Amino acid sequence: MSRPPLPPFTEETARQKVRTAEDGWNSRNPAKVALAYSPDSQWRNRSEFPKGRSEIEAFLAAKWEKEQDYRLIKELWAFTGNRIAVRFAYEWRDKTGQWYRSYGNENWQFDADGLMELRYASINDLPIEEGDRLFHWPQGRRPDDHPGLTDLGL
DSSP states (O other): OOOSSOSSOOHHHHHHHHHHHHHHHHHTOHHHHHTTEEEEEEEEETTBOOBHHHHHHHHHHHHHHHSEEEEEEEEEEEEETTEEEEEEEEEEEOTTSOEEEEEEEEEEEEOTTSOEEEEEEEEEEEEEOGGGOOOOSOSSSOOTTSOOTTTTTO
16 A cells, blocks of 8 residues: 655655645544554654554544544654654643643654654643634644644744
């Protein structure tokens, strides 16, 4: 299975890969998102280390059960060859109604078929008031005219 754009990345194809990843995660569909990763993909996400698509899918299902009303924006930071670095922020609320904005960075490495084989994420959570939220689109894909992280001053 191939997931274009394929490495080696140009600035344009790296930006496409980042937006495709953002769109997938905003779908909140664990099975669909897991298909973007190689069958033996390895992650570091905070203190969890899922390996392979089945663990990634289970991880994402638990994540989106906890992180309700999830909305994510990713932005390209750097790229070279088969690697991309991104920064991101997402907003979500917990079951008590407390809102958070989570900030982070990810380093990605892709195989020749464009599947992510390594994903290293560092993430921090900041409690926010509902009135401080900045991500206000309907659940799903971020509209093309919605500001990105730089435009929002994040």
